Amino acid sequence: MKKYLGAYKKESILGPLFKLTECLFELMIPLVVAAIIDRGIVGGDRGLILRLGLLMVGLGLVGLACSLTAQYYAAKAAVGAATAMRQDLFDKVQSLSYTQLDRLGASGLITRMTSDVQQVQSGINLTLRLFLRSPFVVFGAMVMAFRVDPKSALVFVAAIPLLALVVFAVMLFTMPMHKRAREMLDKVTGKTRENLSGARVVRAFAREEGEIKAFGERNQALTGLLMKAGRLTALTGPLTSVIVNAALMALLYIGALRVGAGYITQGAVIALVNYMSQILIELIKLANLIVTMTRSLACWGRVRQVLDLPVERGSGKEREPLGEEAVSFEDVGLTYPGAGAAALTDISFRAYRGMTVGVIGGTGSGKSSLVNLIPGFYPATRGQVRVLGRAVREWDPEALRERIGLVPQRAQLFQGSIRDNLCFGNENASDGDLLWALEAAQALDFVGKAGLDHLLEPGGRNLSGGQRQRLTIARALVRRPDILILDDSASALDYATEAALRKSLGQLRAHCTTFIVSQRSASVMHADLILVLDDGRLAGSGTHEGLMGSCPLYREIYYSQYPEEAAP
Numbered sequence: 001m002k003k004y005l006g007a008y009k010k011e012s013i014l015g016p017l018f019k020l021t022e023c024l025f026e027l028m029i030p031l032v033v034a035a036i037i038d039r040g041i042v043g044g045d046r047g048l049i050l051r052l053g054l055l056m057v058g059l060g061l062v063g064l065a066c067s068l069t070a071q072y073y074a075a076k077a078a079v080g081a082a083t084a085m086r087q088d089l090f091d092k093v094q095s096l097s098y099t100q101l102d103r104l105g106a107s108g109l110i111t112r113m114t115s116d117v118q119q120v121q122s123g124i125n126l127t128l129r130l131f132l133r134s135p136f137v138v139f140g141a142m143v144m145a146f147r148v149d150p151k152s153a154l155v156f157v158a159a160i161p162l163l164a165l166v167v168f169a170v171m172l173f174t175m176p177m178h179k180r181a182r183e184m185l186d187k188v189t190g191k192t193r194e195n196l197s198g199a200r201v202v203r204a205f206a207r208e209e210g211e212i213k214a215f216g217e218r219n220q221a222l223t224g225l226l227m228k229a230g231r232l233t234a235l236t237g238p239l240t241s242v243i244v245n246a247a248l249m250a251l252l253y254i255g256a257l258r259v260g261a262g263y264i265t266q267g268a269v270i271a272l273v274n275y276m277s278q279i280l281i282e283l284i285k286l287a288n289l290i291v292t293m294t295r296s297l298a299c300w301g302r303v304r305q306v307l308d309l310p311v312e313r314g315s316g317k318e319r320e321p322l323g324e325e326a327v328s329f330e331d332v333g334l335t336y337p338g339a340g341a342a343a344l345t346d347i348s349f350r351a352y353r354g355m356t357v358g359v360i361g362g363t364g365s366g367k368s369s370l371v372n373l374i375p376g377f378y379p380a381t382r383g384q385v386r387v388l389g390r391a392v393r394e395w396d397p398e399a400l401r402e403r404i405g406l407v408p409q410r411a412q413l414f415q416g417s418i419r420d421n422l423c424f425g426n427e428n429a430s431d432g433d434l435l436w437a438l439e440a441a442q443a444l445d446f447v448g449k450a451g452l453d454h455l456l457e458p459g460g461r462n463l464s465g466g467q468r469q470r471l472t473i474a475r476a477l478v479r480r481p482d483i484l485i486l487d488d489s490a491s492a493l494d495y496a497t498e499a500a501l502r503k504s505l506g507q508l509r510a511h512c513t514t515f516i517v518s519q520r521s522a523s524v525m526h527a528d529l530i531l532v533l534d535d536g537r538l539a540g541s542g543t544h545e546g547l548m549g550s551c552p553l554y555r556e557i558y559y560s561q562y563p564e565e566a567a568p
Contacts, residue, residue: 004081011077015128018070023133025063027140030274032056034267074128082121088307089113095311095397098377099337104306107190112306116182116299123296126289134286141275148271149264152254156276159247163283166239170232171290177229179298184222191215236287244280251276325389326483326513327351327374332383334369343369344536351513351529358524359517360557361533367517368409370533371485374515375404388482405476407489411468413460419452421471425478433478440504441474442497443467465492473501484514490523498523521558530554
């Protein structure tokens with residue numbers, strides 16, 4: 001909190017300060033009431049009653065002004081801190097590796113960035129307003145009671161520790177529950193997100209009832225835990241009320257005896273009762289504050305979990321001259337966290353400047369895992385991956401990815417114009433650069449009709465699958481990368497368009513090393529180097545002609561797509 005509230009030091013000090021000033025005026029009111037009774041009513045002095053009445057109104061108005069000022073400063077500090085926290089959280093997520101993102105999960109990150117930060121904001125606001133005010137009023141009322149009558153005030157000494165015990169016991173038991181509840185909320189959010197994105201599949205297989213039941217189970221588990229925490233929290237009000245009302249009874253009894261004995265006045269008893277009532281009100285506020293703080297601390301712990309994740313940074317961002325060796329793998333292995341078996345094992349190869357490298361294999365053979373190691377999305381668990389002459393772990397991630405153009409397996413576009421989407425690759429690209437990239441990606445025909453300023457729906461829903469793939473290829477080409485990775489990014493294209501795309505990409509050979517991941521033999525057969533993967537291992541590498549003679553798996557894939565008698 002020190003980091004986020006540091007920018008709001010003035011507000012963080014003035015908010016509680018004005019609240020304490022309000023408390024001082026509030027603590028004076030019972031004394032004024034006592035004076036009205038003892039000196040005004042008993043003495044029959046109407047002028048004094050009027051003057052003290054106006055004084056009481058004045059104290060109330062000044063207290064109201066102080067309260068509003070405190071609320072303004074507390075809200076400003078809380079909203080500002082939450083804004084900075086949310087921004088840091090978003091920036092942190094952008095810097096995390098794929099491994100860390102997989103472990104946290106999309107639904108968990110969404111909950112942290114929205115609901116959890118909102119809870120922390122509420123906690124900061126209430127803390128600045130009430131965390132000092134409530135204890136100040138409680139102990140201030142006790143001190144003032146001792147000034148009125150020390151013997152009667154002993155009731156306060158007995159009641160306050162009991163009240164504190166109740167409040168903090170509830171906090172101790174409910175805090176772990178709220179933390180578990182936030183984790184369950186992640187699961188509910190994840191199920192909701194899954195059903196919204198897969199609504200068509202659910203309906204196509206008539207699985208609505210099953211999904212409703214699965215959601216209901218998670219929702220009921222969350223509800224049950226929150227109900228349990230709510231029942232414990234609900235005990236705070238009745239228990240504090242019982243203690244305070246018992247103290248009031250004792251106070252009235254002792255006060256009556258002392259009034260009868262002539263030690264104190266009737267106004268003093270009313271003042272003591274008012275102070276006890278103030279304590280009751282403040283403890284109810286404090287109980288609500290404790291509940292909010294319990295939730296906020298649980299949420300803050302989840303936010304801190306993301307903010308404290310380490311981000312590996314390399315030694316610099318300078319653009320070194322590109323050597324002949326573009327990418328090399330040296331006995332590389334990859335095992336995903338929590339996976340039972342390795343995704344890649346003992347992969348070794350070298351790709352030089354201007355080469356086209358094809359990666360082929362069956363489903364689940366590790367093709368995408370291999371190319372994801374090049375930009376450093378996942379760290380190799382053994383061996384070493386070198387890009388442009390430097391180990392991936394030595395690169396600054398941002399600098400490394402500036403040199404790479406990646407077209408992911410799933411074509412992902414963003415809401416906005418075609419121009420905005422293409423400029424993800426290079427925000428300073430001119431219209432000429434964009435048109436060149438579109439032409440190279442075989443997308444100029446449909447973009448030329450719509451125009452660069454044509455608006456896309458979220459995910460590019462108003463485009464066909466092939467159009468989305470071609471736009472994502474153009475987005476990568478706008479960067480004019482040193483290494484271009486096409487991860488099965490032509491699967492929605494017809495053979496003629498894919499052939500034209502391969503021919504166009506072949507003209508980039510002078511400055512760009514291209515990796516083509518595909519299950520089609522036609523997509524990789526003209527590559528300078530073909531890597532054949534089988535269950536995470538390198539089953540063969542070489543040219544098409546060499547592999548047809550030396551690699552049975554490659555030959556099997558090839559003839560499964562081309563009948564032997566019709567194969568080119």
